[in-house]
Amino acid sequence: MLQDKKIGFIGGGNMAEALIKGLLAGGVPAGELSVAEPVAERRTFLKDRYGVNVSCDNGEVAGRSDILFLAVKPQVAEPVLAGLAGAVGPDALLISIMAGVKTATIEAAFATGVKVVRVMPNTPSLVLEGATALCTGANATADDLSTARRIFELVGKACIVDEKLIDAVTGLSGSGPAFVLTFIEALSDAGVKNGLPRDVATSLAAQTVYGTARLLLETREHPAMLREKVTSPGGTTIAGLHVLEKEGFRGTVINAVDAATARSKELAGGK
Numbered sequence: 001m002l003q004d005k006k007i008g009f010i011g012g013g014n015m016a017e018a019l020i021k022g023l024l025a026g027g028v029p030a031g032e033l034s035v036a037e038p039v040a041e042r043r044t045f046l047k048d049r050y051g052v053n054v055s056c057d058n059g060e061v062a063g064r065s066d067i068l069f070l071a072v073k074p075q076v077a078e079p080v081l082a083g084l085a086g087a088v089g090p091d092a093l094l095i096s097i098m099a100g101v102k103t104a105t106i107e108a109a110f111a112t113g114v115k116v117v118r119v120m121p122n123t124p125s126l127v128l129e130g131a132t133a134l135c136t137g138a139n140a141t142a143d144d145l146s147t148a149r150r151i152f153e154l155v156g157k158a159c160i161v162d163e164k165l166i167d168a169v170t171g172l173s174g175s176g177p178a179f180v181l182t183f184i185e186a187l188s189d190a191g192v193k194n195g196l197p198r199d200v201a202t203s204l205a206a207q208t209v210y211g212t213a214r215l216l217l218e219t220r221e222h223p224a225m226l227r228e229k230v231t232s233p234g235g236t237t238i239a240g241l242h243v244l245e246k247e248g249f250r251g252t253v254i255n256a257v258d259a260a261t262a263r264s265k266e267l268a269g270g271k
């Protein structure tokens with residue numbers, strides 16, 4: 001039961017907040033959650049908003065956690081892991097959400113046998129609509145993986161993948177919200193260019209993306225089949241689709257996900 005576990009976070013940033021919100025919504029008592037965060041204003045915010053325990057001491061939070069989230073930027077992984085080495089209990093489960101950082105790198109920083117689950121969530125977890133993929137390191141058990149999966153199912157959808165696919169997940173769904181938001185902003189700009197007020201344009205653009213995603217998920221039809229139902233012969237949609245194809249829209253999207261995936265692989269080297 002998650003309710004019986006003490007859960008800690010190293011780093012109290014955007015993703016930690018999204019997960020805290022989901023855990024609370026899932027019935028985990030605030031008193032069981034602790035966050036180690038260096039910035040005093042951020043600690044005050046998290047304590048006041050969510051009622052969680054806060055500390056500026058990573059070791060203190062690690063020492064009292066059955067499940068410990070590693071939620072700092074990958075660029076500070078090395079010193080943070082080194083600082084935690086003696087503080088993590090022998091049965092603790094480490095759940096890393098750090099982009100690019102391999103389970104083997106985390107395991108190497110701790111005593112032999114440390115249990116690590118590596119996860120790539122995304123920011124819609126904040127509104128319980130996250131998309132997450134998880135994989136295990138060398139020592140985490142099937143039970144550990146299912147505990148971690150249950151946590152991420154509190155904040156959205158979760159699936160299990162091999163660790164070699166986590167960089168691709170990072171490029172697609174980890175970074176994906178930024179790509180989708182850029183698309184929504186562009187749709188809104190286009191509406192404004194054609195005379196719509198900004199608030200109307202942004203609301204129409206966001207609802208169109210949200211509604212289309214739900215249509216796809218709920219009908220389980222192929223995207224091309226659903227697109228066909230929008231596209232009248234000689235109509236407006238085919239005129240727009242022609243421009244997207246001419247301008248290389250699909251190739252650009254594929255290149256963007258490729259670049260994000262490649263960057264995730266680079267982060268493994270600590271760069």
Ligand SMILES: NC(=O)C1=CN([C@@H]2O[C@H](COP(=O)(O)OP(=O)(O)OC[C@H]3O[C@@H](n4cnc5c(N)ncnc54)[C@H](OP(=O)(O)O)[C@@H]3O)[C@@H](O)[C@H]2O)C=CC1
Nearest residue numbers: 011012013014015038071072073074097098099121122123
């Ligand atoms: N944001 C996203 O969409 C996603 C992020 N991730 C991964 O999640 C992790 C966190 O990202 P995100 O929440 O966006 O980042 P944030 O910068 O919002 O959060 C990281 C937090 O950790 C704090 N911190 C810095 N150094 C330390 C330290 N030594 N000990 C404890 N805390 C420290 C930071 O403080 P300060 O601000 O002072 O540096 C900050 O508050 C990253 O590894 C990222 O790759 C994964 C999926 C999606």
Ligand SMILES: O=C(O)[C@@H]1CCC=N1
Nearest residue numbers: 099170173174175176
């Ligand atoms: O931009 C990043 O590096 C992180 C990882 C995935 C989303 N944000």
